[in-house]
Amino acid sequence: MSTDPVTADDVLRVASYRDRAPARQAMVIAHVYHLLARDLGTRAGRDEANWFAFATWSSKAIAEGLDLSDGSPFLAGLAARLGLPPWCGHPFRALTLRLLGPSYQLGLTLANRMIFLETGSLAAGLWRDGRAASPAVRPRRPRPGEPVEVRPVFLSDLVAPADEAYLDAVSSLLTRAAGTRDARLRAELVFGANIAMSAYEQARAQKALELVLYRPVRWVMRASWRTLLAMVMRRPFHRLALYTQPHESVPWPVRVAESLWARLYTRYMGTLRTPVSEIRLSKPLRPPPGAAAPPLTWQVQDAEVRKLVETFVPDPERAEDGVADWLDYPERMRFIVAYFRAYLAVPELFGPPYGPPLAAELEAEAAVGTLPEPVRSAWFRKKIDRYEDRAKRPGLRGWVVRRFYRSPVQYDPDALELARIDLGAHATARTTAPEPRP
Numbered sequence: 001m002s003t004d005p006v007t008a009d010d011v012l013r014v015a016s017y018r019d020r021a022p023a024r025q026a027m028v029i030a031h032v033y034h035l036l037a038r039d040l041g042t043r044a045g046r047d048e049a050n051w052f053a054f055a056t057w058s059s060k061a062i063a064e065g066l067d068l069s070d071g072s073p074f075l076a077g078l079a080a081r082l083g084l085p086p087w088c089g090h091p092f093r094a095l096t097l098r099l100l101g102p103s104y105q106l107g108l109t110l111a112n113r114m115i116f117l118e119t120g121s122l123a124a125g126l127w128r129d130g131r132a133a134s135p136a137v138r139p140r141r142p143r144p145g146e147p148v149e150v151r152p153v154f155l156s157d158l159v160a161p162a163d164e165a166y167l168d169a170v171s172s173l174l175t176r177a178a179g180t181r182d183a184r185l186r187a188e189l190v191f192g193a194n195i196a197m198s199a200y201e202q203a204r205a206q207k208a209l210e211l212v213l214y215r216p217v218r219w220v221m222r223a224s225w226r227t228l229l230a231m232v233m234r235r236p237f238h239r240l241a242l243y244t245q246p247h248e249s250v251p252w253p254v255r256v257a258e259s260l261w262a263r264l265y266t267r268y269m270g271t272l273r274t275p276v277s278e279i280r281l282s283k284p285l286r287p288p289p290g291a292a293a294p295p296l297t298w299q300v301q302d303a304e305v306r307k308l309v310e311t312f313v314p315d316p317e318r319a320e321d322g323v324a325d326w327l328d329y330p331e332r333m334r335f336i337v338a339y340f341r342a343y344l345a346v347p348e349l350f351g352p353p354y355g356p357p358l359a360a361e362l363e364a365e366a367a368v369g370t371l372p373e374p375v376r377s378a379w380f381r382k383k384i385d386r387y388e389d390r391a392k393r394p395g396l397r398g399w400v401v402r403r404f405y406r407s408p409v410q411y412d413p414d415a416l417e418l419a420r421i422d423l424g425a426h427a428t429a430r431t432t433a434p435e436p437r438p
Contacts, residue, residue, distance in 0.1 A: 008121050011032070011124050014369075017369040024063075026109065038350065039124075048295075049350065068105070108212050111209065162200045163200065177190050194340045216261065217261045223242055267282040281326055
């Protein structure tokens with residue numbers, strides 16, 4: 001296994017590679033998460049599991065969930081939890097494939113790659129040249145020409161917005177953890193960084209999670225009969241638009257069915273596998289095997305960490321309760337915070353997710369591919385300026401542009417966001433002089 005630190009090049013290359021099967025891609029990501037956890041552990045300490053150690057095993061579980069082939073461990077485990085007899089294996093797989101469909105793999109792998117790109121880039125750029133880099137917190141009054149780190153952003157209609165202040169908190173807390181010799185304070189700081197990172201990435205992944213979980217209901221109640229009608233009428237319809245419609249805006253029978261399905265999924269199929277246990281999301285969280293008590297109490301001393309804890313665990317008495325609906329962001333975060341606290345001192349989380357032969361294969365695959373070409377904002381700015389100049393022309397020519405054309409800002413909002421960053425430059429340390437905050 002390579003001992004070289006993971007770079008932003010490595011993260012961007014893995015996240016942007018398109019020719020790898022979804023399950024295999026998640027396996028590669030799990031392996032690189034393990035390397036990032038190792039790199040951070042050498043700085044912030046290996047007595048406490050950092051977020052990337054937890055993410056290693058989550059991505060491994062995602063890889064198993066993306067494997068829908070015959071003999072899939074995910075489908076076998078699902079059938080076992082539902083109590084199905086062995087002879088139902090093939091019909092159950094056929095039904096599951098029909099209900100989940102390609103949207104399941106699309107949404108899950110998109111969420112996993114997006115989270116990996118944004119969190120992995122932060123970790124790879126946190127320390128450079130053997131010393132702590134400047135925290136990613138943007139100063140209120142930057143000095144002229146002072147460089148500040150710019151983070152990559154994964155752009156898609158299936159990704160929800162999130163508060164970037166959480167990423168600032170991650171950088172600040174991990175930098176402080178690396179600089180303290182107080183074991184208890186370091187544990188609190190790593191714990192707080194884990195919470196802040198999950199608060200950001202869970203919010204970003206919310207839309208993709210809804211696509212994955214709501215898709216079976218929407219296929220049965222909204223897409224199946226439209227598919228037959230489209231075949232008869234020979235008029236295609238935009239299926240993905242049905243799957244990505246907000247839960248609050250669908251008809252109430254569908255909304256009720258979706259809520260019921262999400263609860264059933266959480267109760268019977270929601271599991272979180274770790275190297276030492278399997279956690280049922282709907283059941284009360286128990287300490288890991290062999291642990292008498294969590295390494296931290298809920299009475300956190302550090303003010304920044306205490307604020308994070310109180311945000312997501314307002315009632316410590318029910319912190320370890322199971323989750324009824326995994327799509328409920330506050331409940332999901334409450335459970336995740338309790339999970340981080342209970343498993344913070346489990347050394348097995350730093351272990352490799354795969355054996356040496358497979359790990360060597362995955363590491364070789366992580367180096368395959370080329371970095372994407374940068375997208376220059378000047379190119380897109382010219383398109384916007386060209387439209388605005390034509391729309392302002394007097395007479396019929398300007399009216400035609402205003403009537404029948406739209407600004408690139410309106411018809412291609414993702415391109416507008418993409419134009420604000422330089423994907424190629426994320427391979428190194430892209431910096432910019434920010435505008436002062438008010």
